[in-house]
Amino acid sequence: MDLQVRDKGYLVIGGTAGMGLAGGRTLAADGASIVVVGRDQERADRAAGELIAAGASKAKGLAFDVSVEGQAALAVQGGVDFLGRLDGIAITTGTKGQMSIESSDDDWIAAFRDQLLGLSRCIEAALPHLIETRGTIVTTAAYSVRAPELVRLPYASLKGSVALFTKGVAKAYGKHGVRANCIAPGAIETDSLHAMRQRISEERGWPYESALERVMTDEWGMHVALARPGKPEEVGDLMALLLSPRAGYLTGALINIDGGTDF
Numbered sequence: 001m002d003l004q005v006r007d008k009g010y011l012v013i014g015g016t017a018g019m020g021l022a023g024g025r026t027l028a029a030d031g032a033s034i035v036v037v038g039r040d041q042e043r044a045d046r047a048a049g050e051l052i053a054a055g056a057s058k059a060k061g062l063a064f065d066v067s068v069e070g071q072a073a074l075a076v077q078g079g080v081d082f083l084g085r086l087d088g089i090a091i092t093t094g095t096k097g098q099m100s101i102e103s104s105d106d107d108w109i110a111a112f113r114d115q116l117l118g119l120s121r122c123i124e125a126a127l128p129h130l131i132e133t134r135g136t137i138v139t140t141a142a143y144s145v146r147a148p149e150l151v152r153l154p155y156a157s158l159k160g161s162v163a164l165f166t167k168g169v170a171k172a173y174g175k176h177g178v179r180a181n182c183i184a185p186g187a188i189e190t191d192s193l194h195a196m197r198q199r200i201s202e203e204r205g206w207p208y209e210s211a212l213e214r215v216m217t218d219e220w221g222m223h224v225a226l227a228r229p230g231k232p233e234e235v236g237d238l239m240a241l242l243l244s245p246r247a248g249y250l251t252g253a254l255i256n257i258d259g260g261t262d263f
Contacts, residue, residue, distance in 0.1 A: 003244035005262040006031035007057055008133075010243060013037045013066055013075060013122050015091035016047040018190040019140070022236025023090055027243065028056035035079035039061045044100040058082075065095060067113040072121035075232030076129075086129035088136040088243040091119045094162070105194030108154060120165060121182075127173065138242045139166045143222075143258045155179040159184075163254045170252035181242045181249035186258025187216055189229040225260025 005027055014020045016038030024034050028051040036047045036059070044061025051059035060082045064075035082084050094115035099107055123137060130137065141163040144156040163182045170180040187193065189212065197212040206214060212229055216222045238257055241247050 001246065003027065003030045003032075003240060003246055005087070005244050007033065007239075008087040009033045009035075009079075009085045010087060011035050011037065011076065011079035011089045011126070012082070012092070013072075013089065013119075014094075015090070016040070016043045016061060018092070019185065019188060019232045019239065020090060020092035021050070021094075021236040022049050022232040023138075023239035023243070024051050024056075024236070025054045025233070026047050026236050026240035027057065028052075028054035028167075030244075031055060031057050031058045034059045034167050035062060035082055036060075036068070037064050037075045037079070039063060066118035066122055067110075068118075072118055073125040073239060076122060076125035080129055085133055086126060086135060087133045088138070089122065089130070090140075090239050091124045091187070092137040092140045092239075093118055093121050093206060094140070094159065100151060101153055103154060111154055111158060115155070116161050116165070119162060123165075123169060127169075127178070131173070131176045132180050135179075136243045136247075137169060137178065137180035138239050139180070139182045140161075141166075141182050141184045141254065143184055143256070143261060145184060146256070147261070167252050167254070174251055178236075179242075179247070181247075181250060181253045181255065183235065183242070183255050185222075185227040185230065185235050185256055186224065186256075186261055187222060188232060188235055190232055193229060221263055224258065228259065230257065230259055 012020045015036030038044045041063035048059040048061035062078045064071045066072040141159040145160040148156040152166040199212040201208040
């Protein structure tokens, strides 16, 4: 399917690895121009090179931490300056999940800035440009917003706020032609889970190809219909579709991509 994104400009916050980079590759394959943003410039440059190799019209990597005050606006402006326009923004940041309700105030505040405030500031900065192009927004919540557990309750609560915020933006800015959707990934085998598969296999003597699946079912209680974790490129394909004109009547949605869970 041609996503109809050739020569359009997209900004992927958290796009130097994992699901964000996978979404960038899908856009690149159809000729989009892309800026990826991460915390490390060397990694961002490497990701931009991968996007050029995948077919991007042009690509650039920028180093910003959007959880830090003022950095989100600078990241968006840097992306627009390079692209010359902004047709869509995807935000995949927000990874501080290992917290409990007993976590310190400082940890809660750091998680809030990482998962919600940085995202909202990116969208705030992007909206004037997206109104001009009738552009698109994709945010990432998590499977756990539908199945909260005590050990990840702060993470799930903030990711639930991401879903609500995205719905509100979709309702408020639809009259300007701006679309906003939120995806809720389940267990996706990004670098950290891939490393966990290797470690579990070695430590417990389990077969490599089923080690992570056993932990998902037996220890995490994730009964996934497809009986496996997802791949970053599967989430990336969904992200790219939602950013593209091909999803032109889809907005305000919270879309599970979790292999078929109980929720």
